[in-house]
Amino acid sequence: MPRFVYDFAEGDKDQKDLLGGKGANLAEMTNLGLPVPPGFIITTEACRAYLADGAEPDGMAAEVTEHLATLETAMGRRLGDPDDPLLVSVRSGAKFSMPGMMETVLNVGLNDASVHALAARAGDDRFAWDSYRRLVQMFGATVLGIESEHFSDAVEAAKKAKGTRNDLDLDAGDFERLVETFKGIVREHAGRDFPQDPREQLDLAVHAVFDSWNSPRANLYRRQERIPTDLGTAVSIVSMVFGNLGMDSGTGVAFTRDPASGARGVYGDYLQNAQGEDVVAGIRNTLPLTDLEQLDKTSYDQLMDIMTTLENHYRDLCDIEFTIERGKLWMLQTRVGKRTAAAAFTIATQLVDEGMIDLDEALRRVTGAQLANLMFPRFDRDAEKKLLTTGMNASPGAAVGAAVFDSATAVARARSGERVVLVRRETNPDDLDGMIAATGVLTSRGGRTSHAAVVARGMGKTAVCGADELEVDVAAKRFTTSDGVEVAEGEVISIDGTNGEVYLGEVPVVASPVVSWFEGTLHEGTGDDLVDAVARIMRHADETRRLNVRVNADTADDSGRARRFGAEGIGLCRTEHMFLGDRRELVERLVLAESRDEREKSLAALLPLQMEDFTAIFREMEGLPVTIRLLDPPLHEFLPDLTELSVEVALARERGEVDQEREDLLVAVRRLHEQNPMLGLRGVRLGIAVPGLFAMQVRAITRSAAELAAQGVSVHPEIMVPLVGTVQELQAVAAEIAEVVAEPESHVNGAPVPHQVGTMIELPRAAIVAAQIAESAEFFSFGTNDLTQTTWGFSRDDVESSFFSEYLEQGIFGVSPFESLDVEGVGHLVELGAREGRRTRPDLKLGICGEHGGDPDSVHFFHRVGLDYVSCSPFRVPVARLEAGRAAV
Template identity: 45%
Template sequence: MRKWTYNFGLGRSEGSASDSALLGAKGANLAELGSLGLPVPPGMTIIADACTWFHEHECHFPDTLLDQVAKGLNQIEESTGKRFGAAHNPLFLSVRPGTRVPVPGMTGTVLNIGLNDQTVQALAKETGDVDFAWSTYRRFIATFADLAMGLDHAVFEELLEEKSGKSAIANNPGLSVEQWRQVIEAGKAIVLDEMGETFPQDPQEQLWAVIAAAFKSWTAPRAEAYRKLHSIPVDWGTAVNIQAMVFGNRNGNSMTGNAITRNPKTGASGVTGTFLPRAQGYELSTGDRAPHQISERGRKEAERTEMSLEAMLPEAYETLEEMTQKLERHYRDVVELEFTVDDGYFWILESRLARCDIRARMRSAVDMVHEGLINREEALTRIDPLELEQLLHPAIDPSVEREVIGTGLPASPGAAAGEIVFNAEDAVHAAKEGRRVILVRSETSPEDVYGMHAAEGVLTSRGGLTSHAAVVARGMGIPCVAGAGAVRIDAEAGTMTSMGVTLKKGDHITIDGSVGQIIRGQTQMVQPELAGDFAKLMEWSDAVRRMGVRTNADTSTEARVARKFGAEGIGLCRTEHMFFEENRINVVREMILAEDEDGRRQSLEKLLPMQRSDFIELFEIMHGLPVTIRLLDPPLHEFLPKVDSDVAEMAERMGLGEEELRRRIEAMHEFNPMLGHRGCRLAISYPEIAEMQARAIFEAAVEAAKSTGAPVVPEIMVPLVSLRRELDYVKARIEQVADDVAKETGVFLNYLVGTMIELPRAAFRGQEIAQAAEFFSFGTNDLTQTVFGISRDDAGGFLTTYRQKGIIEKDPFVSLDYEGVGEIIKLASERGRAGRHDLKLGICGEHAGDPASIHFCEATGLDYISCSPYRVPVARLAAAQATIYEGATPKAAVY
């Protein structure tokens, strides 16, 4: 016979904390509490599979469930000495659903099941408090009508007020039994009038109606929408917990409260929390009464005058301290619990791991290591790596009220305020004048980079979490809200409109890139502070992890930030971003628009010292650490002027007519530039560009070695290779330049030449390509595009729909697609190392900052990950966690 119910409480339990899939999270925790011998009101859990059975059989219960619940009730009655539905000394029950993960939209807890016209009199006699008994009955009718019958609670209360008067609704003391009977009769009449059903007097009918309502709420529209959004399978179902009632509102020695074993804001040890005298649990959340602090210390810190639990009922406070210490030692973590004191007797209603701020979570983890409760590896697994980002960026002061005028995707964390500007030129001009600005664009492109550098933050109406704006903003460490589709931007008119609000250039806005909000006006900020616990966790992470952690950095500012956060080198320097600076872009355009190789070489001679100085600065900052530099990658047309004023300026500079210049620009147009004339194809068509960049790299390495005494080993990355002959051709040019620089300087450098794997063919031919490449760096942004055939800049509009409809679980540009892109990375890694056993493997796409993707990189055996500077701490911790979970050997000394 199938076992549908599991009993718990009073020192015996049929389940444990590990049974959440069977018993739901609440039921599993109640079972654990019961097995520990803690004072838990006895009860039983109906397993989640019963919910699935219920829905598969037209909302009927299995016969064996009815029998098992009856037996479970008998055990509760024996434990409490009370009888369910009895006229004397009756047992009352609470029923609440319990899912394995939180699902908003489920029905709430129903208390006091078993109350009826007869048992209410027994409760009044038992307590000697007529108001307590009858007001509890009135509240039960309202709750039952709402959760089990579908009569909105607010509607019930309004109608009851009309029928019986305000004083009764407010539960003022002093009503006679007859007056209470009138209130109850009015309530039952409302149920009959509104629902066409009588309020059930039979306790068994009440119990099974509430169980059915709990099961039905699993497939209710609100819960169903949440489940689909978060990919929670419908066959998980919900468990149902049935417990003996205890009354926190029985008398002056009764109360209900929430307690946490350590401060959830700071992590300081010592029980903290709040309680309400003479109250049931739901009253804590209504806010109708100001809660009291549990401890005297908490009362003083909160500057409250109400008595603390410690002062009011010292014995209950001592019991609470004892219980919290026992739970923390058992779970070896910060624990939150709900408790009730019923006429002086202490009961634990529920416990769970506490939800704490990231600072509190860090402090408690470090402290527990020092206290001997956990080891360092366990401490590291207690922290969500992505939460570390909250510590690294300015944030909006939580006390400030926000006037939100729009939302988009939280593309780069942190918050910033400034004047609205609509183009890069205005951003740079404002920054020179000392004004803070937010760059507002429909979408950004490489030519906006220098404006993004000058801005405090970026807002775009198009693009996703891996759009150009998102990727570059994360690298720079500035906040970005992307894909705010409801925002209408008219750059020509200098206006943006959202939610009926129109703002113009120069008006102030604030953006919160952590939550994706656009806020009108300037908002006060709080600056980040990195505490000692943060540094300690980073130190422990570095001692544990196997993979190296590098950064994607194109500028000295980004490189310095990354070094401050612990980067062990640069895994991707995108040289094209260096070309857009104001004093360089016109030289680059001259080179691109030159009619022959001689003209291009003349312009490249001007660019050489600029590139060399960039690389010298990066090499000096990295001080001997590896630096991977990608040769020019984007199609050349991205550098060309687009607006009329820039075309006119360029034409005059080159001594050409505007029409002739436009003809040359038009000749470079491509229909699909992402798969067009870019990457290594540029280096093959125009080898002089690659030669100039290689010379700048080698000459910079020689100079930096002299100034630092720590020679860098440059790693030159050839992008977009799909054929070994492409790599052979470009590599030969690089090697020739290396030989030339060595002869000229007398310094023979160590360097590596490798490629970015971003095309499926390169992965399939990994063994062959590795014979020419000394490293593979997986460019997962473009690899995901080419594997899926999806543009990351245009995918936001439909990938959200795909997720909502269950076609995909995650955005593949945010978290790596293991089954497709991941398989190609594995294949390329295996074949690459078959072709060169010492092939170095890394990843430099945005996935390198995603903890789930980092776990994949560890399992695949990559040597390093390279992410944006402000993701370096995230990657360090996630890499350590991956090493722990994969059971890998801690990191080697060199990557």
């Protein structure tokens, strides 16, 4: 039979699963000998059983009785004793901190009798009645589910009657009357009396905390933070200490260092004569923690000592809650504190310098997501800003533009060169054009998994979502803030997708110093602490990682930037854009060619152009491998739109003008039109169906490489065949490649220019028969974008904006499989392909070149399954380096 209750002295900080974060850390502090009010913890296991069965598990009540008795003995008082009551708080606390999401009830044990004893003991009537009215208020709201406004309205009325706005002006009599009023509110709205039995109060409060795990706001928070829904909360029962016993008492919160910058110092707030949440609720102005030194030097010094103890013990920034009861300091909570991305890096290196952690641990404490966050351009911190509201930071970045309220206007204004921010209540698939046209998206509803957020993140577009204080009036083309500020269509706003802030007017944008450092325009050791910290940790990541990091790039510019960002080669150079623009006409002719001769002519015209492209890239990536993928997309993508061309030809015919070229083109476009282009004539199929096409591309690769090699430039081309499903396809192309390589122009110093031939693994079949395919491939590159599409049977372009947000909302996906690799399904195929391939060819080089190459979780997976490199977009290269390092420590 499991145990459901643990004394503080029985737990430690590593038992967050069972005791919740708050309980585990209270136990840890108790065992460190810090002044924690005694108490015990009911486990998350009890909560899960309660939520499953709707009742306490067998044995829990007896264990509570037993631990309560021990607590009563230790404190020398009994819970709610009419002559000398023990009071307790009943506090929620899950494995992952969910600030403010669940419930806590203070002062449990007060009733009509014990309130008098409390008053006598403290020698303070006002305090006792204030504590009692707080209990009825909190109990009424959280346990009995009464709207909290009923209570706060009554408090306001009492203050008004007294002619004051300050709760300190209310006296014992006022609070005693408030207790009566509150009891009336309970009777009216809950249909029962406020329970006088202390144990009944305790049990009901415990159940309410259990139930608060499933409150709508807790559910929403978990979805957004990707916290599992089945963990449950623990409940800590803590003897009350009182910060509301006069001006020599108070309550406060503190950080062991600045959570925004990591700077050491005294950070916190303190409020005299106050209890619990008064500090954060902002009922009175708090004092800076430094003022406590004047007010109560003994407690202040002790607090500073304790903070040092905690930092040394947790070896990290901690935040704490404390209370001073008549000059005696009590610790009520601690945890490793949340921090900004910048502070994560600076704190980690500070702790290294202080000898508290080593560089491996520093690397573990920062994340690729934090680094990515630091790489976005940002609003100038020193610029003057007018804050309109704050929403959810749904997709990072800084966007400035004219507010527009519908997609058509967004598209129209963007077309005329204006920057716009699309403002909607929420978006739906019809808004896609507008989202693409806008520099940023702002919505008043929905969170980080809403349509707007998912699509914006997919497009790398700045978005702030769920700014619910905004009244968006699409019909009137304006929005209104809660302070009544109106913003009409065309007025410029600035939105910060990194912190969720929305400003009126144009806020100047500055480049990230971290990017400037990567670019080499800002140097380490020149006074920017963040840059120094990032540089040190990146260096350690590079020394630690086993995975190489390459880039997906198909221009010399992108290649150069990626190289500065640390790319160790190109993992995917797509060739399709090289067929667009002015070259479209040549491609059209190639497709339309009726004779071998005509085809050869267009190919010959394309050859020198392709050679130029490759020469520029090879030069930029001198000394590093460059993987070039032969043409992949369906041919019709290079031809005019079928509908538009049909209309054009029909109109011409009506006018009696027959243009044979357009007519032929229409026939070809029709012939090549596919219902399902993603599953149609593309990749290696195209290479086989259009003779000479791949040969031309290979010729361009080997000839430009041979020319450069002859000039002494070190080139390492890798020719990659896309969409292979069977080894026969690869053999056919390999034979064609061998012929080209045999041509004298592909030679340098009398031998073929060094190169490799490999394939993409992007069809489930290819992963399954990888052992056969490896007979003809010197390397594999897992194309996880297509592999995800072909494994799931959905096309990214079609589904991301349609049902994905619904799937995320309902929890069918925790995260989009295009964002983070579906390890169970697609990952299984990657693992299989890697294993099978190496069975045939032990030195087979393995890489991945989908978007997943820059996704932190996916990088850890690729490390685990033994790939040689990941390849991702230029801006993700630093993220992949960092995560590859983290995967290896």
